[in-house]
Each structure stands twice: as structure tokens, then as C-alpha cells.
Amino acid sequence: MQKEAPSDGSDRVPVLSVKDVSYWYGSKHALDDVSFDVYPGKVTALLGPNGAGKTTLFSLITRLFDAPTGRIEIDGRSASESGFKALGPLGVVFQQPTLDLDLTVRQNLRYFAALRGLKRKEADERMNRALDALDMKERIAEKVRSLNGGHRRRVEIARALLHGPKLLLLDEPTIGLDDPTRSAIVRHIHALARSDNIGVLWATHLFDEIEPDDDLLVLDRGRIVARGEAKEVVAETGAKTLGGAFKLLIGGDAEEDVAA
Amino acid sequence: MSFMHYLRAFYGIVWRELLRFLQQRERLLAALVRPLIWLIIFAAGFRAALGISIIPPYETYITYDVYITPGLLAMIQLFQGMQSSLSMVYDREMGSMRVLLTTPLPRWFLLVSRLFAGVLVSLAQVYTFLLVAWLCGVELPVWGYLVALPALVLTGMMFGALGMLLSSTIKQLENFAGIMNFVIFPMFFASSALYPLWKMREGSLTLYYVCLYNPFTWAVELIRFAFYMKMNWEALGIVAGCTLVFLALSVWAYDPSRGIQQRKVAAPA
Numbered sequence: 001m002q003k004e005a006p007s008d009g010s011d012r013v014p015v016l017s018v019k020d021v022s023y024w025y026g027s028k029h030a031l032d033d034v035s036f037d038v039y040p041g042k043v044t045a046l047l048g049p050n051g052a053g054k055t056t057l058f059s060l061i062t063r064l065f066d067a068p069t070g071r072i073e074i075d076g077r078s079a080s081e082s083g084f085k086a087l088g089p090l091g092v093v094f095q096q097p098t099l100d101l102d103l104t105v106r107q108n109l110r111y112f113a114a115l116r117g118l119k120r121k122e123a124d125e126r127m128n129r130a131l132d133a134l135d136m137k138e139r140i141a142e143k144v145r146s147l148n149g150g151h152r153r154r155v156e157i158a159r160a161l162l163h164g165p166k167l168l169l170l171d172e173p174t175i176g177l178d179d180p181t182r183s184a185i186v187r188h189i190h191a192l193a194r195s196d197n198i199g200v201l202w203a204t205h206l207f208d209e210i211e212p213d214d215d216l217l218v219l220d221r222g223r224i225v226a227r228g229e230a231k232e233v234v235a236e237t238g239a240k241t242l243g244g245a246f247k248l249l250i251g252g253d254a255e256e257d258v259a260a
Numbered sequence: 261m262s263f264m265h266y267l268r269a270f271y272g273i274v275w276r277e278l279l280r281f282l283q284q285r286e287r288l289l290a291a292l293v294r295p296l297i298w299l300i301i302f303a304a305g306f307r308a309a310l311g312i313s314i315i316p317p318y319e320t321y322i323t324y325d326v327y328i329t330p331g332l333l334a335m336i337q338l339f340q341g342m343q344s345s346l347s348m349v350y351d352r353e354m355g356s357m358r359v360l361l362t363t364p365l366p367r368w369f370l371l372v373s374r375l376f377a378g379v380l381v382s383l384a385q386v387y388t389f390l391l392v393a394w395l396c397g398v399e400l401p402v403w404g405y406l407v408a409l410p411a412l413v414l415t416g417m418m419f420g421a422l423g424m425l426l427s428s429t430i431k432q433l434e435n436f437a438g439i440m441n442f443v444i445f446p447m448f449f450a451s452s453a454l455y456p457l458w459k460m461r462e463g464s465l466t467l468y469y470v471c472l473y474n475p476f477t478w479a480v481e482l483i484r485f486a487f488y489m490k491m492n493w494e495a496l497g498i499v500a501g502c503t504l505v506f507l508a509l510s511v512w513a514y515d516p517s518r519g520i521q522q523r524k525v526a527a528p529a
Binding site for chain 2: 062063064083084085086087088090092094096097098099100101102103107110111112113114115116117118119
């Protein structure tokens with residue numbers, strides 16, 4: 001079941017454009033002809049079960065390795081042609097924690113700011129702002145090792161936003177977090193996308209992280225099986241909830257959830 | 261990407277490495293204890309048994325502890341190179357390598373910066389060791405401490421580049437100890453660090469050739485000659501050449517279009 005994107009996005013310029021990307025691990029097809037766009041100011045949820053190809057897709061977008069086929073453009077710049085320069089407008093929170101545990105929050109963020117070429121003063125100002133927005137300013141001098149999982153995630157999000165990215169990639173950033181922390185992060189990211197006009201690609205397998213107005217991509221076994229606004233995808237499957245729609249789309253049994 | 265961006269990124273990478281090193285005091289201790297055991301115990305025992313004849317760069321008879329000091333400095337740098345490699349494998353496993361590799365700067369620049377940061381750490385270890393050795397009575401020419409600095413930078417780069425190359429081939433942290441032993445000990449023992457090559461030739465011609473083709477030998481000789489304010493051009497050429505080859509292979513291995521990283525940076529999702 002393949003749903004087409006609504007036409008209301010045709011006049012907008014995508015901040016991320018993925019076209020006809022395929023990828024193999026040996027003979028295993030990890031991504032099969034994947035195409036989609038992410039627009040500024042919108043959260044695009046990438047929903048898929050484990051092994052769907054979400055992390056592979058993120059690795060290709062971030063150029064941890066190159067896509068052998070297809071084209072990836074970040075803010076109009078081709079990743080394969082522009083190389084490292086295409087990564088400039090990108091902020092990333094990987095699924096796996098990437099903070100240096102033996103450094104403090106401030107040291108971690110200063111290191112990242114230096115990699116992004118920010119001046120020390122500017123970096124410190126942005127750092128304070130980003131941490132303040134995530135209620136983490138008081139923990140700035142603490143070593144990351146002493147923080148709990150939720151706080152570490154907040155620091156990673158603050159770090160990803162430090163250089164003012166146009167595109168934010170979040171690879172299951174709330175995994176392993178308690179519900180209140182998860183909800184706070186979901187709310188913050190949605191508000192941020194709207195206020196700062198950031199395009200967000202959010203990989204998840206948790207339905208309650210997706211808002212009805214979010215753009216939705218459903219990825220299953222390396223293929224996009226549905227796309228559109230989340231509420232539209234739900235409506236078109238005839239399911240009552242996003243969870244029900246998802247089960248239908250990936251071939252699961254969700255009869256009890258299908259609207260009469 | 262402006263010149264200042266490169267400069268700030270370089271500073272950031274070096275600053276992080278030094279910070280990590282300063283936080284791991286036991287690392288400095290371990291780096292010193294190893295060569296000091298060789299210098300104080302091994303050299304003292306062999307001082308009487310082994311006489312070193314007058315060979316370049318020496319112009320007079322020297323004691324055995326003076327002879328093995330350049331070899332021990334190279335050993336410190338080799339261990340630091342491997343330590344740096346271990347740190348890269350650890351960063352990759354822990355995920356923090358991704359932060360570096362997704363920086364909008366050329367990958368070769370990021371790797372060379374990381375390499376140089378490791379060299380600075382190795383220099384800190386080397387000069388601390390030299391201070392302790394001097395306190396133990398091992399005296400080298402005074403100006404040699406300064407003149408040898410460029411040689412030590414180059415040898416540090418060579419060992420760091422070798423470590424970086426190894427890190428690109430090691431899939432898991434658990435495999436690292438085996439690789440380290442496989443590299444460090446043969447390189448150290450089959451070299452001119454502990455005995456001059458002519459002495460080796462008397463014992464075994466095969467071993468002599470093994471030592472001759474070992475880059476570690478030439479790193480030791482480059483340092484040895486530099487301390488006596490002499491240039492060993494052959495050693496310089498070999499060390500510089502090996503550095504370039506190891507570095508080029510490392511950059512190639514970490515290139516996103518190559519296969520090595522793909523198997524390790526991200527498991528199939």
C-alpha cells in the first residue's frame with residue numbers, strides 16, 4: 001500500500017531531498033529505491049520496525065558512508081558531489097549515545113562548537129541558550145558520566161542545535177527514556193521546528209511521538225510503504241489509530257483496530 | 261569553510277585529546293613505568309654484560325643505558341600510537357567518532373588533526389621520561405633535547421598513523437589487545453632499540469634483515485642521531501615515507517566511499 005504525498009508541499013523547497021536511494025549489505029537489500037523530502041518547519045517522522053533501514057538511511061544522509069545509487073541533497077547541496085560541505089546545515093542526534101563520558105557538559109559542547117568553527121564567546125552564548133531551553137543549564141559543569149539517560153539525551157539535542165542547523169536528524173532519540181522525559185523532548189522538538197523553521201527527520205517506532213500534522217514516512221524492509229501527513233495516512237488505511245495503521249501497512253494483524 | 265574554521269576545529273581536536281590525557285593520570289604513569297623498568301632494571305643488568313663499541317652517531321664509548329634511551333623513547337611513542345588507535349576504536353564503539361566524522365571538514369584533515377593531537381601527548385610522555393632518566397643519571401647532549409624534537413614529532417606521526425591504520429581494520433575493542441601485542445613486541449625486539457644492528461648480524465643474518473626492514477629501527481636511529489645533532493638521511497627518508505604511506509592508507513580506509521568503515525560505523529538497521 002503506497003500513499004502519495006499531498007500536493008500542498010509542491011511550492012516549498014525541501015531542506016532534505018532523498019531520491020531513488022538503494023543500499024545493500026552484501027546481498028541483503030537494506031534500502032530499496034527510497035525517495036522523500038523533508039521541509040523546513042515540519043517534523044517528518046520516519047516510522048519503521050527494527051531492521052527497516054532507518055539507521056542505514058541516517059548513515060547515508062550523514063555521509064558516514066556514501067550512497068552507491070540515488071541522490072541525497074541537503075539544503076540544495078548534493079552529498080556525493082559536495083562531500084563534507086553538504087554536512088554544514090546538519091544537526092544529528094544518533095541512536096547510539098555519542099557524548100564523551102569523561103568530559104563535562106560544557107567541554108563536550110565546546111568540542112563540538114570548535115568542530116563547527118564557532119568562536120568561543122559565540123559558542124558559550126549558544127550553549128547557555130540551548131541548555132537553558134532544555135532545563136540543563138545548571139548541569140553544565142558536571143561530567144556526562146554523572147548524568148542520567150534523559151539528561152544525556154537533552155545534552156545531545158542541545159549540541160545538535162548549537163550551530164543553528166537547518167536540518168535536524170534524530171535517530172530514535174528517546175529510546176530508553178521514561179515517559180515524562182520523552183514527552184518533554186517531543187514537545188520541545190516540535191516547538192523548535194516551528195519557531196526556528198528547522199526541518200526535522202525523526203526516526204522512531206513509538207507512535208505517540210508523532211503528531212497528526214507531522215509528515216510521516218513508513219519504512220518497512222527498506223521500502224517506503226506509506227507517506228503523507230500522519231492523520232491522512234491513518235485515515236486512508238481505515239484504522240482508528242496510527243498504531244493500527246502501521247500494523248496494516250507492514251502486514252501485521254490489527255483487525256480490531258480498523259475503523260468500521 | 262574558512263581558514264578559521266579549520267583552525268578552531270584543529271584546536272578543538274587537540275584540546276580534547278590533551279584534556280582526556282590529563283584526566284587519565286594512570287595513563288602517564290603506565291607510559292613512564294614501562295620504559296623505566298627497561299632503563300633501570302634491564303639496562304643496569306646488561307650494562308656489564310654488553311659493551312657498545314664506538315658506532316655513529318657516538319664518538320666515544322657509551323654506557324648501555326645511554327644506548328637504549330632512544331629505543332625507549334620510540335617505544336613510548338609506539339605505545340602512544342597504539343593507545344591512540346585504541347582510543348579511536350573505543351570512540352567508534354562508543355559512538356563519539358560519529359561526531360568527528362560528520363563534521364563539515366575534509367576527513368583527511370580531521371584524521372591528521374587527531375593524529376597530531378596524539379603526537380603532542382606522546383611528546384609530553386617522552387620529555388617526562390627524559391627528565392626521570394636524567395634524574396637517574398642518563399645524560400644526553402644538552403642541545404640534543406631540543407634538536408631531537410622535530411625527529412620525535414616525525415616518529416610520533418609515523419607510529420600514530422600506523423595506529424590509525426590498525427584502528428580502521430579492527431572491528432571490535434576486544435580484538436585490540438591481540439593486535440597490540442602482535443605489533444608492539446615484534447617491532448620493538450626486532451629493531452636496533454636494544455642492540456646495534458652489527459651485533460644482530462653476528463648472531464643471525466636473517467634477523468638482521470628483519471631488523472633492517474623494520475620501520476621501528478629507523479625511527480630509533482633518527483632519534484638517536486638527532487640527539488647527537490646529526491642527521492641520518494636514510495632514517496629520515498624511511499620514516500617520512502612510512503608516515504606518508506600509513507597516513508594515506510588510513511585516510512583511504514576512513515573514506516566514506518570505501519568499505520572498511522561501512523561494516524563498523526553503522527550496523528544494518
